[in-house]
Amino acid sequence: MSGYFKEIYDGGKSLLVGMGITFRYMVQPVVTLQYPHETVPMTPRFRGHIDLACDQAGNHKCIVCGTCQRNCPSGCISLKGEKPEGAKKKLLIAYQLDFTKCSLCGTCVESCPTDALIFSKNYNLAGLSGQEFILDLLKRQEERSK
Amino acid sequence: MVTANAHLPIVHFSSLDKLLNLGRANSLWPLTFGLACCAIEMMATGVARFDLDRFGMGVFRPAPKQSDVMIVAGTISKKMAPGIRTLYEQMPHPKWVIALGNCAIAGGPFVFAGQYGIVEGADKIMPVDIYIPGCPPRPEALVEGLLLLEEKLTGSRRWPRVNPE
Numbered sequence: 234m235s236g237y238f239k240e241i242y243d244g245g246k247s248l249l250v251g252m253g254i255t256f257r258y259m260v261q262p263v264v265t266l267q268y269p270h271e272t273v274p275m276t277p278r279f280r281g282h283i284d285l286a287c288d289q290a291g292n293h294k295c296i297v298c299g300t301c302q303r304n305c306p307s308g309c310i311s312l313k314g315e316k317p318e319g320a321k322k323k324l325l326i327a328y329q330l331d332f333t334k335c336s337l338c339g340t341c342v343e344s345c346p347t348d349a350l351i352f353s354k355n356y357n358l359a360g361l362s363g364q365e366f367i368l369d370l371l372k373r374q375e376e377r378s379k
Numbered sequence: 380m381v382t383a384n385a386h387l388p389i390v391h392f393s394s395l396d397k398l399l400n401l402g403r404a405n406s407l408w409p410l411t412f413g414l415a416c417c418a419i420e421m422m423a424t425g426v427a428r429f430d431l432d433r434f435g436m437g438v439f440r441p442a443p444k445q446s447d448v449m450i451v452a453g454t455i456s457k458k459m460a461p462g463i464r465t466l467y468e469q470m471p472h473p474k475w476v477i478a479l480g481n482c483a484i485a486g487g488p489f490v491f492a493g494q495y496g497i498v499e500g501a502d503k504i505m506p507v508d509i510y511i512p513g514c515p516p517r518p519e520a521l522v523e524g525l526l527l528l529e530e531k532l533t534g535s536r537r538w539p540r541v542n543p544e
Contacts, residue, residue, distance in 0.1 A: 265430045268522050269538040281543075282512075307488045333481050336488035336514045354544050356517045359509060359524035361531070363484045363500065366512040 280337045281353040283330060284377075285370050291378030293371070294349035297323040301341035301350060309334040310341060325371060332366040397533075403447065403473065404532040407525060410446040410466065411439040415453025417480035417515040424518035436525050443469035448528065450521075451507075454482035454489060455498040467505045476501065477509045477524055484510050 266273060275281075285293040297314030309331040314323035342350045360366065392399075413421060424431055431437035440446040443466045455463060467476065478501040481487035486499035501507050508531065511524040523541070530536045 264427050265433075266428060267433070268429060268519055269526065269541055272519070272541055272543075275543070307490070331485075332512050333485035334487055334490055335481060356513075356543055357519040357523040357541055358513065358516070359511045359520055359527050361509065361527070363478075363502070363510045363512075366484070366510070 275354040275356055279352065279354060279356065280339065281355040282332045282335060282337075282358075282366075282368065283341055283350050283370070284353040285328065285374040286349055286351045287374065287378050293325065293374050294347045295325045295328065296347055296349070297325050298346060300344045300346060304340045304344045306338060306340065307334045307336060328370040330368045330370050332368055333363050400532045404529040406435040406438075407448045407475070407528065408438045408440050408446045409436060410443055410449045410470065411441050412449070412466065413452045414455060414459065414463075415480075415482060417452040417483070420515045420518055421450055421452045421479060421521060424521045429518040429522060431522070431525070434522070434525060434529070443467075444471060446470055447473070448475045448477060448525075450477045450479050451483040451501040452479040454487065455501060455504070456496055457498060458496075460498045460504050463501075464504050475508045475528055476505055477511065477521075477528065478502065478507045479511050479521060479524070480516060481512055481514050484512060487514065 285295060288294055295312075297312060299312065302310045302312055311327075311329045311331075312325065313327040315326050316323050337352075339352070342352060358366065413419075423429065425437055425439060436448075443449075447470075449467060449470060451463065467474070478484050482489065482497075483501045486494075486497050489497040490499055498504060509524045509528050511520050513520055516524075519541070526536065526538055
């Protein structure tokens with residue numbers, strides 16, 4: 234019989250302890266971020282997929298040296314350049330990033346001699362097919378500079 | 380690529396189906412299961428900071444028979460693939476699959492000529508509905524993916540769209 238009352242006492246005590254913890258959290262500030270309604274700014278060192286950086290005039294700084302392509306451990310960068318008639322420098326005509334193979338190591342950004350690559354702040358990508366994430370960075374850069 | 384929904388229900392109800400889909404879209408119960416580091420982000424999405432329960436999707440079920448959506452969070456090794464396929468087949472219809480992270484989309488950084496241990500993408504072994512890229516994706520991206528699945532089911536989005544930058 235004594236065990237019966239002891240169980241009731243212990244159960245009641247643990248219930249009060251638990252409710253005490255619940256009450257303590259209830260009066261503390263709210264930690265939940267109401268995501269689609271409110272967002273947090275990404276930190277300067279956040280790594281999204283890479284993007285071509287814009288200079289003041291809105292142009293990219295890529296010189297088509299191919300260092301990023303050679304240094305990528307996953308082989309997800311492919312770029313193509315062309316030398317127009319009479320020009321001295323190569324011109325970038327295509328820059329494709331296969332983001333589905335990227336591991337965001339940042340070797341491309343580090344190795345770029347002209348700092349033409351940056352990490353984007355695109356943090357909430359989702360899509361209905363994997364093909365959506367083979368990105369044309371040149372097109373993205375042109376759209377941004379408009 | 381595996382064809383989606385090989386055995387859909389035979390009987391359809393036009394308007395009732397829409398109502399059912401509305402209910403399904405707002406109570407997508409995921410299967411508790413993680414394969415690699417993306418599972419850590421999945422857990423982070425489930426707890427108080429991002430709180431999947433706001434969307435009715437926080438009820439991580441420990442049994443495939445009780446769950447609606449399978450979140451393939453991480454690298455699928457060849458050894459794990461039959462187990463994942465079994466779990467997928469044990470889930471009752473209707474069921475959906477989310478490929479979370481680059482490994483589940485296309486094998487990620489483990490893909491190279493001559494690799495023998497990794498299944499190159501979840502869509503090689505089962506139909507995938509939503510793809511979420513990142514290495515790993517942020518919790519916001521997983522929320523976005525689940526909202527996209529909700530949109531796919533009901534045909535409209537009742538949450539605001541977020542444009543980063």
